[in-house]
Amino acid sequence: KAGVTQTPRYLIKTRGQQVTLSCSPISGHRSVSWYQQTPGQGLQFLFEYFSETQRNKGNFPGRFSGRQFSNSRSEMNVSTLELGDSALYLCASSSGGVYNSPLHFGNGTRLTVT
Amino acid sequence: AQRVTQPEKLLSVFKGAPVELKCNYSYSGSPELFWYVQYSRQRLQLLLRHISRESIKGFTADLNKGETSFHLKKPFAQEEDSAMYYCALSDRRGGSEKLVFGKGTKLTVNP
Numbered sequence: 001k002a003g004v005t006q007t008p009r010y011l012i013k014t015r016g017q018q019v020t021l022s023c024s025p026i027s028g029h030r031s032v033s034w035y036q037q038t039p040g041q042g043l044q045f046l047f048e049y050f051s052e053t054q055r056n057k058g059n060f061p062g063r064f065s066g067r068q069f070s071n072s073r074s075e076m077n078v079s080t081l082e083l084g085d086s087a088l089y090l091c092a093s094s095s096g097g098v099y100n101s102p103l104h105f106g107n108g109t110r111l112t113v114t
Numbered sequence: 115a116q117r118v119t120q121p122e123k124l125l126s127v128f129k130g131a132p133v134e135l136k137c138n139y140s141y142s143g144s145p146e147l148f149w150y151v152q153y154s155r156q157r158l159q160l161l162l163r164h165i166s167r168e169s170i171k172g173f174t175a176d177l178n179k180g181e182t183s184f185h186l187k188k189p190f191a192q193e194e195d196s197a198m199y200y201c202a203l204s205d206r207r208g209g210s211e212k213l214v215f216g217k218g219t220k221l222t223v224n225p
Contacts (some may be wrong), residue, residue: 003157033212043200043215055210090158103213105158 001026004106006091012112018079021109025072025093031055032074033103034066037088046089049074078111086113116141118203120216127191128224135186135219137175137201146204147184148213149175153197161186161199171195191223 005024013019025032034046045058049068066076072093078085088110092103119138127133139145149161162170164177164184175186184201201216 031210035213035215042217043213045212045214048210048212050210056212058212101211102160102163104160107157 001028004091004093004104006089006106006109008109009107010110010112012114013081014114015081015083017081018077019081019111021076021078021089021091021111023074023076023091023093023106025074025091026104029093029095029104030072031094031101032068032072033092033094034074034076035090035092036060037090037108038086043090046076081113083113086111116203116205116214118201118214118216120199120201120219122219123217124220124222126222126224129193130190133188133191133195133221133223135199135201135221137184137186137216139182139184139201139203141182141203141205143206145177145179146206147175147177148202148204149173149184149186150200150202150215151197152200158200191221193223193225196221196223 007022031050033048035043037043047066048056052068063079068074088108090105090108092105094101094103117140121136148163150158151161152158173188175184177184198218198220200218202213204211205214
């Protein structure tokens with residue numbers, strides 16, 4: 001099976017712009033989660049989608065949003081970018097049907113905001 | 115609040131020596147804990163989880179509820195164990211599972 005695929009791998013944006021990141025989960029996985037990784041804060045949960053519905057959300061401002069499509073692919077959007085949004089954004093998929101199903105991570109999208 | 119603490123940012127041992135990566139947690143409820151590992155230039159991947167009670171690549175981890183710890187241990191470290199290790203707690207509040215990660219420990223196994 002192909003792993004979790006995230007595109008693009010790298011992005012450079014300027015403050016005030018918006019950005020969309022994409023994630024294709026492992027085939028058959030219905031749950032997609034997003035995490036932000038920074039040197040200072042480590043890995044922090046953004047949100048989780050299952051069957052096109054957001055099931056859980058972390059403590060991030062409303063500028064961070066996401067969605068999931070019927071084929072389980074997910075997108076994450078960040079509007080009005082700030083310098084502090086520079087980070088590695090990781091997507092993870094799982095079967096999602098039961099608790100503790102392992103997360104399978106993508107390689108991430110590295111976003112740099114200048 | 116739920117929290118995972120990995121007190122060591124860096125840990126260096128020699129090949130063949132025992133290794134222990136520390137993880138402490140705080141969680142109001144019955145915790146589910148995991149260790150994830152990231153080898154150089156590879157993606158983050160699950161190493162083991164406490165409910166499985168298994169040994170993966172020689173690593174074991176025991177949940178100690180009294181000490182709120184989930185330390186990762188291996189009796190004889192190998193050079194290929196060098197990686198970044200993250201302890202994570204499953205937080206099921208909010209309708210689905212989300213992971214709360216520690217800041218990670220970078221393990222270096224020297225020849």
